Amino acid sequence: MGKRIGLEVSLSAAEAVKMANVDCIAAYPITPQTHIVEHLSELVNDGELDAEFIPVESEHSAMSVSAGASAVGARAFTCTSSQGLALMNEIVHIVASMRLPVVMILANRSMSGPISIWNDHTDVMSIRDCGWIQVFANSGQEVFDHVLFGYRVAESRDVMLPLIINIDGFILTHVIEPIEFWEKEQVEQYLPDFKPIHRLHPDKPVTMGAVGLPSIFSEAKVAQDEPLIQSKSTIISAWKELGDIVGRYYSPIETYRSDDAETLFITQGSYGETVSLAVDELRDDGISVGLIMDRLWRPFPFDEFRKATGRAKNLIVIDRAISYGGQGGPLAIDLRSVLYKEKNQPDIVNFICGLAGRDVNIQDFKNMYHKAMHKVKEHPREEDFEYYGVRGK
């Protein structure tokens, strides 16, 4: 077993990137991602990590450099938040279409405006359809493990897709947690060297990112989406092998006291732990309630959700992003789609909360439960979603 030390999650994430033995780090500092790349620059400067650290002039360049590095066969890492992600947006899509296995940590922060440096999921949801594999971490240990998992999955021969690890800004990035490091031998066992299928090299010229005329574009898009859909089996086997090596087993969704629950909370990211405490307190009051935490966001775990929600009468979906003018948050919208063909559809009550880091505590989640039950009884299917705790609503 690796050593277990108390460390800020951002620093431990950088240590995991070091253990993954990356070749190229291109990043531009932005709150709340800063500590991750600062620590990586120190590791490179101090000779602890043999990699190119490229302090680019913008996030657009950070992702462009990462694309170029990955295209020549280097293991590339980058990291950003919010407006930084918006600035790199163009290349985020290109990297997926070129099937370059870049791994990015996204320290989730609101998209401005109003200007905000605090945490929610509006940044990642703005690139939901960018074609990357996307996972949410629930703790610092999950962040550490998923950096190594990220390269393992992204660089698999049958996947070859970039991967985003979402970690809640401040709530995770800036807290100190006990983190169990991997042994070097465990990393070597789990993560083989990156062997690209095509790479830019003068000895064997290839063209990457060429124009796709209408006669071939649709085929190219299906050739991009199919491996993303199919990557779920590689993801699940990579989690299994990770568990066999370090003893922590992960799955696309994680359930808590959900088997017999009439009502299920559904969360993404670090809210899962708070909701689990609310579930305990509601259970103490004799209420039949449980929790599903969504870890895998893309490809979306349709089958797992259908199975896990099959017996529930009510779902309380917690979203931390808005689909303006749509039917609530992105997670609730996908869940409604998942359950559309089911015979016994549960009532879905969607709360949008915790925007820009506004605290949502155990009592708030208990309030949401009671609001949801009231709504299901008195106003079923009247509204699709509610902004929780907004003054004047």
Place this chain on the structure above:
Amino acid sequence: MGKTKTDLTWQELEVGAAIITPGNAVEYKSGDWRSIRPVVDKNKCIKCGTCYIFCPDAAIYETAEGFFEADLYYCKGCGICAQECPTQAIEMVEEEE
């Protein structure tokens, strides 16, 4: 994407839609884009090669007699050759079909 690549299924594409056969842009028929075509008046042509130098697609070649002609497989009909010709020997005419 060459002219022979337009009937590929999605499974037949290279990973990332990479092109692994260098130089196959030569197969692409950019002449399809053309709506007007250069016609050279050999009585006016002084065989200077200005059109050959200015053609942005390198579509103009020298004939055995030393005149310069556009390869219509590639010529997009941009008209730069006609614009640059010092003796106005090139006329751009409408493609009829």
